[in-house]
Amino acid sequence: MRANQAVARAELPGKVYPLNLANQLGVAPDEINEYLIKKTGDPVQKDEILAENKPLIKWFKTKVLSPVTGVVESVSTITGQVLLREPPRVLELLGYVDGLIVEVIPQQGVVVETECSLVQGIFGIGGETWGEIVIAVTAPDEILLPRHFTGAMKGKVVVGGSFISSDGLARAKDVGVAGLVIGGIHDKDLRALLGYDLGVAITGTEQVGFTLILTEGFGTIPMADKTFTLLSAHVGQLASISGATQIRAGVIRPEVIIPKRITAAHSPATVLQREGIRIGDQVRIIRDPLFGKIGEVASLPSDLQKIPTESEVRVMEVCFADGSRVMIPRTNIELIEGC
Structure with a gap:
């Protein structure tokens, strides 16, 4: 399964448009069925004739056109209204990461298993996305400047060093990067990017044009050498990232997932768990x-x-x-x- 592949799909009911047919035709509510061209359940296109009267003189003929494309949901001879419903909105749940589907959860989604490299950040904003990893700096303590961004970074996950300013964030948005992984930023620059003060609740639903992950915290903080080395080793590979963060009960950390290519013949290897912290770690x-x-x-x-x-x-x-x-x-x- 690929990150951009739909694993679940739902149809959300379309909007309902009430139309007072009796008033527009100038007839009693219990008479509107006689003038309907479209009946309950019939599909209808925008500006298609829904109903028309039948006067003796054709110049007095009145036609009622549909304001939307959809279906005739109901006709009321009590109120004289017709309810039109727009087509359903299709909502797809994407896989997010490349991997193998190991379990299907009815009416919810799937469990995806993948062998990967994982980086967890301190804080992030923005939802799930993916793109190829690009390293924009040469060292983990280097500041990511606006000039580091190029048009080739559009749709990519850009890795910086210790800090990025508000000008750099604006440039990243203009270029159209998918995600940005950086050591730290100033809180005032985050406020400028969002346009408001961020509360303590969970993040991940912000719409700023890209997903932002801080690996170290707020301020100018060099990215950890191991983190920078790990990301540098996967340049050009697809990474799935999420900025969702929650610091209260049920902690959620922003993440960068770099899957290895998995086939049905090669299932993920069993990884031995570490047993605590050791001297030298x-x-x-x-x-x-x-x-x-x-x-x-x-x-x-x-x-x-x-x-x-x-x-x-x-x-x-x-x-x-x-x-x-x-x-x-x-x-x-x-x-x-x-x-």
């Missing part, structure tokens, strides 16, 4: 005052330690690139997996 701090900083696990003390809130929690020692070390509660970090 790369982690990101996800709480102030060190939010967004990346370092390596230096030690994992087994005893509980008291933190400034006077709670006793499990901690880890994290070593940063400048050689500094700090004790961090284990709940305040996330593991950076990948190549």
Whole structure:
């Protein structure tokens, strides 16, 4: 199954248009059936004759034309009204990712399984989309500037470095990129892009012209080396991305999914799950005052330690690139997996 393939389809009823036929023809409501050209259930085209009277003098003839294309849903001899309904609107659910359908959920959709590379962001806006990966910068700490965008990036998922300004976001929209993956932005630039202040609720329904994913957070924050390396290794491949984010119960993270090509003869391999964090693992701090900083696990003390809130929690020692070390509660970090 391909990302742009429909996996489910529903028909939403079309709009209903009431038409007071009795008034327009100048007849009693219980007489309108005598003048109808179209009966209940008949299809009708816009400007096609619905009904007409039969005067003795043809100059006084009145024709009532259909204002829409659709069907005659009902005729009331009590009110003298005819209800016309537009054709149903077809709603399709697309597969979102390339993969194999392993389960069909009746009246809902399907479960798609795929062997892939996965990047989860900190925050995002915009819905599900897909496109080929393009790297617009040369390093994860490079700022993504308006001049980096070219016409060839239309419909692509563009990967930047540490930051993009409001001018860069405007340029991305003008070019028509499908998605943008970046280390960070300023909150004022996000507000300018949306046109309003974003609340705490779930994101993902915004209509800004593309899907935006922040891998690190707000501000100028270099993209994690592993994240940048992973995305760079898949240049030219199709990626499915979603900016949906929810930070309350039932956490949802924005994501970049890069599927491998799967055939029926080659089902996804079973992936062994990691068993916790190990010394030497790369982690990101996800709480102030060190939010967004990346370092390596230096030690994992087994005893509980008291933190400034006077709670006793499990901690880890994290070593940063400048050689500094700090004790961090284990709940305040996330593991950076990948190549």
